[in-house]
Amino acid sequence: MKILVVDDEVVIRKGLIKLLEQFSKGITDIDEAKNGEEALTRISVNKPDILITDIQMPIMNGLDLIGRVRAVYPELDVIVLSGYAEFDFVQQALRHQVADYLLKPVTQEQLNEVISKILLKDPARWTSQMDGETIRTMKTTVTLLVKNVMAEDQQETDKIIEGWSAHCRKCGYTWLELKQMMGHFQLLFRSELLLNLKQATGDALPVLQQTASSAEELFEVWKNYLASVILYVSERRAPRNKRIVEEVLGRIEAQYGDASLNLQGLAESCGLTAPYLSKIFREVMKKPITQYISEYRLEKARELLKYDAPAKINIVAEQCGFSDYPYFSKIFKKNFGVSPLEYKEKNG
Structure with missing residues (x-):
């Protein structure tokens, strides 16, 4: 991709060239000219793909240059440089179907956006x-x-x-x-x-x-x-992720007694993939979601065994989402140091 920069002010011209060198996405040649007449000569020799031109210049101004260019090189993309006081000239330039315009002083981000739009408009042209x-x-x-x-x-x-x-x-x-x-x-x-x-x-x-x-x-x-x-x-997503996790915590609180409650179902209810929900839950809560669900169920079971004396242990296990009683008994003892029966007898 070849670019020609046209401006009668050396500082602006060299500054633009430096910004273009930083852009570097497929630019193979950057040429320069100090007025429209010199630019026409450079265009006929080097055949640039993009022309970046100021409007007010001696000998031949930017508007006249664009008019001449459009007659001979209709495919050439043109970007107009302008000051805040030159908007009437910019409007005239836009009638010549220029690709875009840049307000002085030009920043790297503004230049990147404008060049990128031109490149993305017709990718095949730049990927030959x-x-x-x-x-x-x-x-x-x-x-x-x-x-x-x-x-x-x-x-x-x-x-x-x-x-x-x-x-x-x-x-x-x-x-x-x-x-x-x-x-x-x-x-x-x-x-x-x-x-x-x-x-x-x-x-x-x-x-x-x-x-x-x-x-x-x-x-x-x-x-x-x-x-x-x-x-x-x-x-960028951190606040949103926190809200999602809070929603998941609410669902766990409401559905912990359902033995089918799991990561996949919670992810689907939030419109997320299971791996992504697992990731953000761990980031926010500092533990895996499966561990949190298991610990939440165990805590609820412990409360029932302590405060509901008539409750049968197997019924408590089912009410808290444990369909496998031996498994419930095993992890209860692992977490609290005693079996469900021992805990109930001690606290009943």
Whole structure:
């Protein structure tokens, strides 16, 4: 992907180029020009994919440049730079079907969002070096990654990245091709993740470090990045998870006498998977849900044996959700140090 930056102010031009270098998702060339006339020459020579241009410039302004570009290069995506006092010019630019506009001073996040939207608008245009199988595998891999990130399953995300790494090695991509492809991979992942999180922007998302100098390092960086995203998802959900656990505790209190009460049924009643409910319950309550249910039932049985003298032990066991009396007697003694009968005789 080639980008041309056009602005008569050197500081702004160089600043944008620095931000674009930080973006690095598939960018192979960044060119610059100080006015519209020079930009036309650069466009005819280098054939950029994206043009980022200021509006008010000497010799040929941005609006005239866009008009000339649209006549000759209709496929070129154009991003307009503007100040707050230039909105009338921006409206004129929008009539030329520019892809988007950026208000000065431009931030990294704003630039990332605008470039990402252009790339995601027509992924096939930017993935021409990939064969059909790789594109399909990439989409499937990204979908699986997002699903397991949302399930907060780091072990599974590591396996998925290892599988994708193996696919890339099999295809024999060069280091440059791999970096470009992983740029597209990141765009797809980020876009699908934001949809699942129901976020309009990724301002608060962890940043993928662009520090790798080899394929091995690149995929290790991705594992670390996904771990940080999972932590972000977990922390974002913390209040919601606490509410879910409180709801589950209420269900256990109301249904502990039902011998069929279990993790799977509780998860289904909350619209969750059993592994996910198990995970968040342990995080909030600091113990497994099966242990909590068992301990809750035992405590209720202990209370009945202590305060309901006529109660028969086997009936108490059934009332507290234990259908197997020998098992009930065994774990009761394990928890309280005496058998149900001994406890009843001692406290009756």
